[in-house]
Amino acid sequence: MDLNERKRKILQAVIDEYIDSAEPVGSRAISKIEGLGLSSATIRNEMADLEEMGYLIQPHTSAGRVPSDEGYRFYVNSLMSRYRIGMEAIENLHIELENRVNQLDKLIKKAGTIAAALTDYTAFVTTPEQSLSKINKIDVVDLSGDRTLIIVVTQDGIVRNRILRLSLGTENSAKLAYILTTKLSGLSGNEIDFDKIKEIEAVIRSNMTLLPSVLVNILNFVYETISDLSSQEIYIDNAQSMLKFPEYKDVSKAREILGFLENKQNLEKLIVAGSEDSDISVVIGDENGVEPLKNCSLVTTEYSLGDKIKGKIGIIGPKRMDYAKVFASLDLISNHLDRILNLYRGSDG
Amino acid sequence: MDLNERKRKILQAVIDEYIDSAEPVGSRAISKIEGLGLSSATIRNEMADLEEMGYLIQPHTSAGRVPSDEGYRFYVNSLMSRYRIGMEAIENLHIELENRVNQLDKLIKKAGTIAAALTDYTAFVTTPEQSLSKINKIDVVDLSGDRTLIIVVTQDGIVRNRILRLSLGTENSAKLAYILTTKLSGLSGNEIDFDKIKEIEAVIRSNMTLLPSVLVNILNFVYETISDLSSQEIYIDNAQSMLKFPEYKDVSKAREILGFLENKQNLEKLIVAGSEDSDISVVIGDENGVEPLKNCSLVTTEYSLGDKIKGKIGIIGPKRMDYAKVFASLDLISNHLDRILNLYRGSDG
DNA sequence: TATTAGCACTCTATTTTAGTGAGTGCTAAT
């Protein structure tokens, strides 16, 4: 069923107003808005229609209207006006991000912080999913105190390391590093399987003398360290901003949400839920399927590092969040991030 | 001024009770406690004395008593009874920490999580302060897309890296790595000064042909990466537990605290404040000098990695926290952490 | 026919009032 122009305008006005005030919106407030020129009585009739259509909800008989999830959905898809981010903010973003460009993890984290600052909502970022990242080099360093450090470097500049509790000696370490690098470089984490490991084992056997138990130990560690490549971190920023919304003035609700956000597993579930193939994905209320966040919305977008390696950045906030602003901010940041990350890969900067 | 045995018992009872209930404690409640055998009237007299001495406070005329900061201080220093942690919890701790032993950062983080779980308060951990950590090796890796990765490894197994946006080629990278390692290994971050850098510059000049601007760039990056060694991370765990205490049922207060805890600079200030030379340090209320946390207490202890490299682990909670439990938990964890970290350095594990 | 003014009605939120009870300090008795 289609909405005529007037109904659209009214719906938009109601949602805009509700996003601003968090209070049920009455007909009088809408009738006062410039450019409509309708009396409150007319608005009342229209609002009754919009309620019947499922876009608005009346909390109780003598209250104003509040948008339903469908209302928000319609608003996001077809109604809301674009938000323009100030030049100053863009300038700042530029400076802040450029500053960090030489430390990947910190860059990602910073992007989250900026998203939070720009929107004033809770932001999250995931580190890039690196299971497709190709190995560039493996280093083995002999440490003091009978420990050996294994370092895996990918072509994208990701570094992962683990400490092995045994000593190989400098020479053996170097030899091992050479063998591992030769056999594994150019491969991505998920191309390394049991056969590959067996192959490496054979090469090591024929070039070095190691106790079998030590060898198994080493291979295990190498495998684990490579597996680390596909482990994603999720950072949350500005979580406490949730507390400022009247919808969570009930501390127990706030606690539920913050507790949820503090747990990495929960976030993983949530962020998967937020996946869609469009550029920016919006999950409104119940759609995320996560009980504690049923009154929250989730806006997510992707950034990419190289060809296939992608991470996510997004905003979590109350359903009545300022979608336009959030969209604009995420768009800006993810584009910026893409550009910076690709500068890396392109010509010298 | 000294407290007689009876006053001490009463003060302890009042604080124990208040820690439990968060409500002002009345004379009747104390008189009912086993083993004292005093009427409420007597208790009232004693409590009036304790108030005069500054250990208790009466929120208003007809209310019970609440401990003052001095009261807590006395309680912590001389009154409270020891807390015994269950065998099961110790067992768990053991398992959880052993599991992580091969990834230093994650181990530290995990220790914080366990501290939070054990006490049910907010925990923090700092990564070890590494400015005294000696450099073991410096690696230079030529990446795809005209980028070069510089990796610094310390003898303790700390790895720091940065990406440099220019290409040196494989051969030059190897040469550079060799020179840097030779010149810098065995030195700690704060032993590397301008003269040292000049010295390295000369060596590179005479062994490699690089554009002067490129060379400066490289040296800069090496220096920055080494400086990273002394940058400490601070992790917070279970922050949202603050919300469950009645003292923060006012959301705006809770927000103030959580906002404070989310900011790294704030934490740094706070944790410095928590420094004392004793084994476990306790900062009660105002003592920390930080406005938003004036109703919180801070219990901090140190763990050490190697000889001089130390980090901190601690608990933040309401002033009426269960100090005995927190002490016992931190003690347990820091000892455990020390043991694990020293296993690393001692003989094979 | 679409819009609007007017009005009775509904329901929440705020303020007011009264009442309850935990706790105190003081005094006098033990």
Place this chain on the structure above:
DNA sequence: ATTAGCACTCACTAAAATAGAGTGCTAATA
């Protein structure tokens, strides 16, 4: 020195009164 007894204080709660925002419906109007 301790305690029973009592008058008094003050926060908290429940109930009652009030205010006010908003609705739906009807009848008048353009």
